[in-house]
Amino acid sequence: MKGRGKKAARGTSLQETTAFHVAASAAGLQPRGGKDAVEGSYRAQIIVSKGAQFTGSVDVDGHFSVSEPQSHRWDYGLGIALSAGAEIACWVEPHPASSTGSVGTMLKKLDWLKAKLTTRPFKQLNAMTFEHNQGIQRFHWLLTPQGVCRITATSKEARTLAKAGLRMPARQITLP
Amino acid sequence: MNPSAEISTTTRKRVRKARRPRLQLTHLGPIQAADVSFGDLTVIVGPQATGKSIFLQTLKLLLDRDHIHDTFKHHSTAFNDNAGAFMEGYFGRGMASVWGAQSALTWNGTAAALTDYAKPTKSKKRYERMFYIPAQRVMSLPGGVSQNFGQFNFGDPYTLRAFSDAVHDLIQNEFGAKGELFPGPNRLNETLRKPIQTHLFGGHRLLIDDKDFTKRLGLQVKGQAKPLGFLSWSAGQREFTPLLMGVYWLCPTTYRRKTGSTAEESIEWVVIEEPEMGLHPQGIAAVLLLVLELMRRGYRVVLSSHSPVVLEMVWALQEFKKLHSSELSVRRILDLPATAEGKKIALSALSKDYAVYYFERDGSVRDISNLDPASLDPSESEWGGISGFAARTNEAIADAVNTAAAPPKVKRKQNAGKRNAASEGSAT
Numbered sequence: 075m076k077g078r079g080k081k082a083a084r085g086t087s088l089q090e091t092t093a094f095h096v097a098a099s100a101a102g103l104q105p106r107g108g109k110d111a112v113e114g115s116y117r118a119q120i121i122v123s124k125g126a127q128f129t130g131s132v133d134v135d136g137h138f139s140v141s142e143p144q145s146h147r148w149d150y151g152l153g154i155a156l157s158a159g160a161e162i163a164c165w166v167e168p169h170p171a172s173s174t175g176s177v178g179t180m181l182k183k184l185d186w187l188k189a190k191l192t193t194r195p196f197k198q199l200n201a202m203t204f205e206h207n208q209g210i211q212r213f214h215w216l217l218t219p220q221g222v223c224r225i226t227a228t229s230k231e232a233r234t235l236a237k238a239g240l241r242m243p244a245r246q247i248t249l250p
Numbered sequence: 251m252n253p254s255a256e257i258s259t260t261t262r263k264r265v266r267k268a269r270r271p272r273l274q275l276t277h278l279g280p281i282q283a284a285d286v287s288f289g290d291l292t293v294i295v296g297p298q299a300t301g302k303s304i305f306l307q308t309l310k311l312l313l314d315r316d317h318i319h320d321t322f323k324h325h326s327t328a329f330n331d332n333a334g335a336f337m338e339g340y341f342g343r344g345m346a347s348v349w350g351a352q353s354a355l356t357w358n359g360t361a362a363a364l365t366d367y368a369k370p371t372k373s374k375k376r377y378e379r380m381f382y383i384p385a386q387r388v389m390s391l392p393g394g395v396s397q398n399f400g401q402f403n404f405g406d407p408y409t410l411r412a413f414s415d416a417v418h419d420l421i422q423n424e425f426g427a428k429g430e431l432f433p434g435p436n437r438l439n440e441t442l443r444k445p446i447q448t449h450l451f452g453g454h455r456l457l458i459d460d461k462d463f464t465k466r467l468g469l470q471v472k473g474q475a476k477p478l479g480f481l482s483w484s485a486g487q488r489e490f491t492p493l494l495m496g497v498y499w500l501c502p503t504t505y506r507r508k509t510g511s512t513a514e515e516s517i518e519w520v521v522i523e524e525p526e527m528g529l530h531p532q533g534i535a536a537v538l539l540l541v542l543e544l545m546r547r548g549y550r551v552v553l554s555s556h557s558p559v560v561l562e563m564v565w566a567l568q569e570f571k572k573l574h575s576s577e578l579s580v581r582r583i584l585d586l587p588a589t590a591e592g593k594k595i596a597l598s599a600l601s602k603d604y605a606v607y608y609f610e611r612d613g614s615v616r617d618i619s620n621l622d623p624a625s626l627d628p629s630e631s632e633w634g635g636i637s638g639f640a641a642r643t644n645e646a647i648a649d650a651v652n653t654a655a656a657p658p659k660v661k662r663k664q665n666a667g668k669r670n671a672a673s674e675g676s677a678t
Contacts, residue, residue: 171624204655211645212652223624224569227632227641228558236644239651245624
């Protein structure tokens with residue numbers, strides 16, 4: 075969930091040679107450098123683990139807001155170069171968790187994203203999402219720093235999230 | 251929010267916090283450093299042998315020094331100013347070294363040495379302020395027969411002996427003639443009795459059976475001639491029954507249990523160690539209702555616990571307070587009916603303040619009162635390890651789901667040649 079009209083305006087030189095940029099462009103998305111596609115207020119909450127680095131980002135929600143206004147659209151995709159050299163895609167959705175009802179919305183967004191990834195234009199992004207997958211979490215639910223979380227680890231909602239491949243909402247996400 | 255209102259709220263919170271009783275300890279048994287401010291309900295959690303019981307027993311000693319010495323004296327135990335002997339007699343055999351050369355303690359801002367508490371004072375106010383329901387409570391009823399203070403040995407913890415003595419007095423004297431302990435003798439109202447009846451005793455009656463000239467507890471099952479003996483009960487029933495006796499002791503017809511010469515001289519604090527022992531979560535919820543009833547009566551309650559149910563309740567009550575929820579929300583989680591008693595308990599729970607502390611393996615004690623499931627500090631988000639297993643399980647399942655969604659590597663290698671040869675077609 076993003077604040078409309080607060081998109082990152084600051085440009086960064088595109089690293090057009092990265093696999094993420096190539097894959098995102100193939101999907102018709104507009105890749106930005108580093109985390110630039112992510113709304114400014116969320117950027118500090120998304121970091122990379124030691125040795126890894128961001129290779130680009132896309133605002134998926136912004137791209138599909140006109141063509142699919144009623145869909146539960148996922149917000150952001152990020153490219154990460156692992157220390158071993160491989161490049162992968164991770165997906166981040168900033169969304170409140172102030173009630174257990176948010177889980178249903180998040181699952182719809184995840185379904186929407188996974189459906190997109192199975193389409194032909196997203197083929198390369200899909201491969202980057204699921205290759206080198208062992209032990210790497212690709213889909214993340216981000217809370218704002220002050221956001222309230224009312225989903226407990228022992229709740230059935232937490233188990234529903236896990237079964238769908240999503241971890242508990244977090245205030246800081248370390249990728250991958 | 252307007253800034254002055256914010257300042258005023260912050261100030262109110264500070265004042266309220268300042269009024270909380272506070273115990274600071276260093277180097278006491280396994281505890282390296284603890285700074286605990288007690289709420290109306292305080293829950294302490296942590297793995298075994300991290301000093302939770304020592305901490306609570308110390309609190310009891312600070313509150314009831316003279317009453318403890320008077321009780322020992324009444325049972326002909328004299329320590330003759332021998333601090334080590336007192337520590338063994340009070341904390342239990344082998345515990346004399348709990349207080350060492352580096353140990354320090356501050357109670358409500360005043361420094362004290364525990365060894366000084368090995369002697370009584372000459373104060374005229376000697377009433378008991380804390381009732382302590384220990385983890386070993388089942389030992390107060392061996393074979394279903396109550397034990398008085400003197401039936402234990404020197405070196406058995408004082409808190410067990412004193413609790414057992416109170417239960418003994420209740421069974422032998424206060425309720426001895428009545429014969430039935432549950433659902434009679436109406437010490438608890440129907441709203442509190444019903445969940446106990448349903449989830450803990452399964453409709454059976456708790457009796458005092460004196461057929462063998464000994465007052466022995468039994469469970470009367472419908473249609474059976476003889477009551478079930480203590481060792482034939484479920485483990486949870488054996489653990490719960492002494493706790494219920496403790497609650498009876500604390501819930502006289504007056505609001506709080508009087509222990510001195512005036513109405514003000516009464517029990518103020520209640521400690522219940524591991525109230526969940528042996529119980530199904532529905533049974534734990536029934537016990538938590540009793541805890542809320544104790545709080546409604548004005549007792550300050552301290553629990554030690556390993557149960558996620560206990561922390562779920564504390565977390566929910568704090569969230570309800572933040573959300574200005576109605577008493578209905580409290581009744582909903584505790585399955586309380588819309589009776590006058592149910593509403594009173596729920597409303598009271600919303601007016602109380604709560605604290606949770608985590609006794610860690612390294613000897614530190616951390617304030618995790620917020621119980622924020624998304625806290626960056628795993629001690630808090632995993633509730634002192636209590637929901638840690640569930641959290642790890644969820645993460646492992648989520649990772650497994652995503653790993654399973656990936657195309658198998660071997661298959662990709664086998665099909666690599668075909669893919670290269672084929673024109674781009676179907677989506678993956």
